[in-house]
Structure formats: structure tokens, C-alpha cells
Amino acid sequence: xxxxxxxxxxxxxxxxxxxxxxxxxxxxxxxxxxxxTIEKVATRAGAGxxxxxxxxxxxxxxxxxxxxxxxxxxxxxxxLPDTGTxxxxxxxxxxxxxxxxxxxxxxxxxSITAMLxxxxxxxxxxxxxxxxxxxxxxxxxxxxxxxxxxxxMPADLDALAQVIPSxxxxxxxxxQQPVDLAFFASLIDGILLPALANPKT
Amino acid sequence: xxxxxxxxxxxxxxxxxxxxxxxxxxxxxxxxxxxxTIEKVATRAGAGxxxxxxxxxxxxxxxxxxxxxxxxxxxxxxxLPDTGTxxxxxxxxxxxxxxxxxxxxxxxxxSITAMLxxxxxxxxxxxxxxxxxxxxxxxxxxxxxxxxxxxxMPADLDALAQVIPSxxxxxxxxxQQPVDLAFFASLIDGILLPALANPKT
DNA sequence: CAGTTCCGGAACTGAGTAGTTGCGGAACTG
DNA sequence: CAGTTCCGCAACTACTCAGTTCCGGAACTG
Numbered sequence: 344x345x346x347x348x349x350x351x352x353x354x355x356x357x358x359x360x361x362x363x364x365x366x367x368x369x370x371x372x373x374x375x376x377x378x379x380t381i382e383k384v385a386t387r388a389g390a391g392x393x394x395x396x397x398x399x400x401x402x403x404x405x406x407x408x409x410x411x412x413x414x415x416x417x418x419x420x421x422x423l424p425d426t427g428t429x430x431x432x433x434x435x436x437x438x439x440x441x442x443x444x445x446x447x448x449x450x451x452x453x454s455i456t457a458m459l460x461x462x463x464x465x466x467x468x469x470x471x472x473x474x475x476x477x478x479x480x481x482x483x484x485x486x487x488x489x490x491x492x493x494x495x496m497p498a499d500l501d502a503l504a505q506v507i508p509s510x511x512x513x514x515x516x517x518x519q520q521p522v523d524l525a526f527f528a529s530l531i532d533g534i535l536l537p538a539l540a541n542p543k544t
Numbered sequence: 545x546x547x548x549x550x551x552x553x554x555x556x557x558x559x560x561x562x563x564x565x566x567x568x569x570x571x572x573x574x575x576x577x578x579x580x581t582i583e584k585v586a587t588r589a590g591a592g593x594x595x596x597x598x599x600x601x602x603x604x605x606x607x608x609x610x611x612x613x614x615x616x617x618x619x620x621x622x623x624l625p626d627t628g629t630x631x632x633x634x635x636x637x638x639x640x641x642x643x644x645x646x647x648x649x650x651x652x653x654x655s656i657t658a659m660l661x662x663x664x665x666x667x668x669x670x671x672x673x674x675x676x677x678x679x680x681x682x683x684x685x686x687x688x689x690x691x692x693x694x695x696x697m698p699a700d701l702d703a704l705a706q707v708i709p710s711x712x713x714x715x716x717x718x719x720q721q722p723v724d725l726a727f728f729a730s731l732i733d734g735i736l737l738p739a740l741a742n743p744k745t
Numbered sequence: 746c747a748g749t750t751c752c753g754g755a756a757c758t759g760a761g762t763a764g765t766t767g768c769g770g771a772a773c774t775g
Numbered sequence: 776c777a778g779t780t781c782c783g784c785a786a787c788t789a790c791t792c793a794g795t796t797c798c799g800g801a802a803c804t805g
């Protein structure tokens with residue numbers, strides 16, 4: 344990426360990098376992949392198209408970089424809620440701030456899906472930046488509950504950790520229904536906790 | 545739709561309708577929404593573009609009609625397996641024929657996602673033609689198991705019926721991993737059956 | 746048969762937009 | 776300063792493709 348920066352001439356203003364990437368995500372959240380044009384991103388970022396093409400080789404390249412920059416600091420394992428019981432941990436992740444982050448992630452997810460079937464790299468980028476951190480967060484909470492003997496070790500922890508993120512994505516994308524607290528409650532109390540309580544068939 | 549057919553002139557060959565719709569789905573399975581052109585569909589169906597535009601007003605209209613025509617007869621409730629236990633019923637749905645149908649549905653689903661965020665009707669059409677029948681099939685199997693006292697009535701039957709289809713879609717679309725027998729087994733034995741066995745937290 | 750509508754095919758129009766280039770000016774280097 | 780590379784901006788090129796129109800011919804009606 345560094346492209347061997349020249350020793351001479353005006354320095355590239357790297358504060359524009361993040362401005363442009365943030366503008367890309369904004370446009371992506373507001374419209375969709377197909378409706379995203381470099382022109383819109385440039386206008387939004389108050390930049391020229393040249394400045395964008397100087398940094399990223401193509402539209403897809405730009406979007407991939409923007410996805411990779413998604414802010415997912417709220418999913419860091421050391422910032423996860425720790426209330427003593429899994430159920431309250433899970434609900435603690437659903438306060439307004441968290442839902443805001445979740446909603447933004449879901450919106451990016453829906454906008455990006457158009458790329459998925461065309462650009463193989465897109466799926467990797469989305470998985471790494473959005474899907475995996477969510478799954479990892481849920482896995483972390485469940486594992487901790489198991490460690491404190493709240494539940495027995497489940498037969499398939501990985502599958503359980505995917506329940507909430509995958510069903511939330513499904514609801515937002517295909518069902519086009521609100522991913523709200525009531526929905527999360529049905530996942531937690533109707534699927535996740537019952538399945539954990541009885542790991543054997 | 546009938547468009548008041550004229551009393552005079554050559555009759556429209558309605559066998560071409562299904563040829564074109566099938567060609568549309570084929571192109572959709574092989575490529576993606578963005579790469580689908582009317583030209584490709586016409587060539588594939590051995591038809592002229594005029595014949596297509598005479599039947600459907602636009603590209604999206606054509607695709608919506610094609611989705612609505614998806615063959616989902618294998619999900620009819622009276623064709624569902626009935627082996628006596630839920631677990632074997634679920635696995636009976638995973639023989640090669642069924643997986644073939646599942647895979648095709650998932651491929652259509654992934655190709656279609658590009659339309660979802662732009663055309664509201666697309667989400668409705670996909671939900672009605674692909675998502676709902678799957679969910680209904682799983683709900684039917686679970687309900688029958690409950691009726692025969694194999695399991696207690698779950699707290700949230702609707703949520704449970706969505707587990708397998710939504711997680712399969714998620715795996716195909718975002719994770720881009722094979723939706724094979726081993727994966728289904730982890731859903732059935734790791735989530736669905738444990739959750740059913742213990743409906744209370 | 747005369748008139749109509751269908752058919753596949755090919756040629757055409759028009760819109761949208763990715764990516765390029767050049768301008769005037771600012772920032773940096775030696 | 777002289778030369779370079781950055782900046783935002785605007786004009787420009789090149790291409791794809793949706794949707795239209797017309798052709799020669801086939802099928803239908805009265």
C-alpha cells in the first residue's frame with residue numbers, strides 16, 4: 344500500500360484517508376452498494392475524485408478498505424459486559440448504544456451483500472470486520488458462563504455463538520423486520536439459554 | 545397481467561414464459577443479480593429480447609416473477625418426511641435430493657441479495673417464495689413432534705423454526721462455507737434439539 | 746388472403762458512471 | 776526559487792446495458 348512515497352513534493356494529507364473511508368461507510372449505510380458512486384463519496388468527504396483514485400485503485404478497493412476500517416471497538420473482549428450471569432450479560436449488550444452499533448453494522452451488512460456474490464474478497468473482508476467480531480463476542484460471553492459453571496459445556500459452542508448474529512442478519516436482510524429488543528429477547532430466552540441448559544439430546 | 549389478449553393475430557406461445565423464467569433463474573444461480581442481463585437470459589432461453597419485454601415490463605419485474613416461480617414443491621407439508629422422531633425427520637430432509645434443492649435455493653438467495661436493499665418488493669418476493677416455505681416446513685416438523693409429546697411446547701416455536709434456514713443462509717452468504725450435512729448436524733444436535741428438550745431457562 | 750400479433754434477431758438510443766486527464770493553486774524539498 | 780506532488784474541481788473518454796424499434800417470417804382470425 345505505501346507505494347514508495349516520494350521524497351519530494353507536497354505530502355499526502357493522511358487525515359483525508361479516514362475522512363474518505365468514513366464518507367464511504369456513510370454512503371454505504373444510507374444507500375446501497377449499487378447506488379454508491381465515487382462522486383457521492385467525494386462530495387460527502389469534500390474531496391476530489393482524483394484524491395480517491397490516488398489512494399485506492401478502484402471502487403471495490405475503496406469499499407473493501409472502508410469495511411476493514413469499521414469501528415468495532417465495542418466488541419473488544421475486555422469491553423464486554425460482565426454482570427455475573429449470561430442472561431444479564433446478553434441483555435446488557437442491548438442497551439441503546441449497543442443497538443446503535445448493531446444497527447449500523449447490520450446496515451453496512453445489507454448494503455454490502457451486493458458485492459458478496461461478485462467479489463470473493465468482499466466476503467472475507469465483511470466476515471473479518473463485522474461477522475467474526477460479533478461471533479467472537481458471543482462466544483466469549485458463553486465461554487465465561489461455562490467457566491463459572493453457570494452452564495455445562497455445550498456440544499457445539501461455535502454453532503451457539505453464531506445463533507444471535509446470524510439470525511439478526513437474516514431478520515434484517517431477508518425478513519426486513521426490526522432487529523429490536525423483543526427480537527433479541529426471543530433469541531436469548533427461546534433458543535440460546537434453553538439450548539445451553541440442556542446440551543444433550 | 546393478462547393485458548386483455550387480442551382476439552386476432554398469432555397467439556402468444558405461453559410455453560416460452562416458463563422457458564424464460566427458468567432461464568432467468570439459471571442465470572441467477574450461475575452469476576449474480578448485477579451480472580444478469582436481459583441479453584443473457586434471452587440467449588439462454590433461445591428467445592429475443594422483444595419477447596421478454598412483451599411479457600414483463602422491466603428487468604426487476606422479470607426477476608421478481610422468476611423468484612415467485614421457484615419450484616418449492618419439495619417443501620409442501622404433505623411431502624415432508626414423517627419417520628416418527630424429529631431428529632430422523634430433520635436428517636431425512638438432508639438426503640442428496642433435498643440438499644440439491646437447498647443449495648439451489650441458497651444460490652438464488654445469494655444472487656438476489658443485491659436487489660434487496662434497492663427494491664422493497666424483492667425482499668417480499670424472496671421471503672414468500674424461499675424463506676417462508678422453509679421456515680414453515682421446519683415449524684411443521686417441530687409442531688408435529690410436540691403434538692406427539694416428543695418434546696414439550698417450546699417457549700418460542702417461531703424463533704426455533706427459523707434457526708436452520710437463517711443459519712444456513714448466513715453460512716452460505718457471509719461465511720461462504722459449504723452448507724453440508726456436517727453443518728446441518730451441528731445445528732440439529734447442537735442447537736435445535738437441546739433447545740427443544742429444555743424450553744425453560 | 747388481408748390484417749394482426751406473435752417470433753427471433755439485430756440495430757439503435759440514451760442514461761449512468763468508472764476511471765482519466767488537465768487546470769490553477771497550495772505545500773513541501775533542496 | 777525551481778521542481779515536484781499534493782489538493783479540489785471540472786471536463787472528458789469509454790463502456791455497459793436497459794429498453795425501443797424495425798425486419799423478415801410464421802401463426803392465427805374472419
